[in-house]
Amino acid sequence: MITADPSELPVLLERSVRAAARKADSMADLPDDLFRELRDAGAFRLLTPRELGGHEAPLTTVLDVYERLGRLDASVAWVVWNANWGFLGALLDERGTALIWNGEKDPVFANSGSPGVAVPTEGGYRVTGHWKIVSGIGGADWFAAVAVVMEGGAPRETASGVPDVRLFALAREQLSIRQTWDVTGMRGSGSNDVVVDDAFVPEELVARFDRPARLQRPLYRTFVPALVLPGCSAVVLGVAQAAIDETVALATVKKTVNGGVLADAPRTRSAVARAQAELRAAGLLLRSAAGALEVAGEAGREVTMDQRADLRAAMSHAADVCRRVLVSMYELGGSTSLYRRNHVERIFRDGMAALQHANHSADLFEAVGRVRFGREPGVPLF
Known part of the structure; x- marks a missing residue:
């Protein structure tokens, strides 16, 4: 069950996290049962709006949770950090939010900060890219991809003269995962590569950094x-x-x-x-x-x-x-x-x-x- 107080998560999960640490290290990913427990406890809802079942917790509270999870296990804390993209529910319009939070299950995200490319098309964009080191992608339902909007083969610029960089929410079936995470450190984070080839992303699943959030509340302002x-x-x-x-x-x-x-x-x-x-x-x-x-x-x-x-x-x-x-x-x-x-x-x-x-x-x-x-x-x- 999801905890009402996110600050309780490290204590609630401590035994399970410590018990799974060596297994995660050996399999180069989080075990499925631990991932489910993290999801069920609400570890991936820290920044999600309240009306979508999230904690909408203050940033300092969220950082405290990450730090205390880091004391238990780096890989678990890293995956929890990279999965907490529920604030997209405050940025996307209501149509996009309904596509992700559709009532079937609590959505889990993964992200990579390196950019792909997005070409405008009717009703949305065609997104292509190869993103490396995407932590927690094995258990994610959605990939929050950073991409540069291209026009005429060159990056489109915003009114302020910088490249037009946006966030694109891609469903799991729109991408392929390459098992590249052959490393010595943070093995349990399952930080494999993601490849997307000309996937269509509708306008309602695209978020912008240069516009105010749809939900104008303290966390999202x-x-x-x-x-x-x-x-x-x-x-x-x-x-x-x-x-x-x-x-x-x-x-x-x-x-x-x-x-x-x-x-x-x-x-x-x-x-x-x-x-x-x-x-x-x-x-x-x-x-x-x-x-x-x-x-x-x-x-x-x-x-x-x-x-x-x-x-x-x-x-x-x-x-x-x-x-x-x-x-x-x-x-x-x-x-x-x-x-x-x-x-x-x-x-x-x-x-x-x-x-x-x-x-x-x-x-x-x-x-x-x-x-x-x-x-x-x-x-x-x-």
Whole structure:
């Protein structure tokens, strides 16, 4: 049954998530029974409008759920993040919403930020593309595809002079999945490739970023891409916290060459304290930046470019901190960190894989700097 309070999800799902972690890692996807439990609990409804059965939860609440799930398992948290595209129900018109939320079952989405192409045709668009690393696509009913509208063989520009990028909702039967997810980190996320070849998408299943949402409520009045972007950073904050927790547990029993335990070494205590302080500070910064967008949405104010830059900077900062924490904790474990029986081994490779996401690119600091100098960020959906 769906929980009335989304903040309860990590506790409600903890036993099942932990029990399925190794199986997901070995099969390179989430087990079907765990996916069904996530769906039934409402883990994929965090951003869905209330009238469609969703939580319509504040962004900071959603980020907290992602972070706490990340402490349990990176792959599960990642799939939950990438499946929470229910806010499309606030963007699409009523005809499009009825096509997706048709009463048969709770729809589950997957998305990839890399763009395909869309060519206008009568009544809609013809969409084509090859999207890589689409997490959770194996259990998804709908694919929320980003695509650039093309005219005359070139990207069509909006009135502001930027490429016309839109979201296209494609049903599962309109795409093919390529089993490409042969990796070491975040194996359980099932992040395979998606190929779409000239699929028709009606106008009512196309959403735009440059227009106000149909449902003008606080969550949907904010900068819509921000409902997605910081989720991956929240996940890695949780993964890095798990690395600290596991290392602290290990340090109380792992013997050193001097005969004592690792926890008695000053270097260990200093490294753990430093990691914990930096991680908590990074988490506070991310929530503060997200909270500023919430305040703007509640007040009906437009989110400023500076606020968007603050969010991007907080994400990049969180990525830097998490990378340092993961390396530090892996190093403290010594040779023990090499063995699969030690949880830090999987946490480390999962966390480092999550940090490879484009949203965590160091180049985004440069885009933030451009904004600080009064220039355009030069990054799509910034």
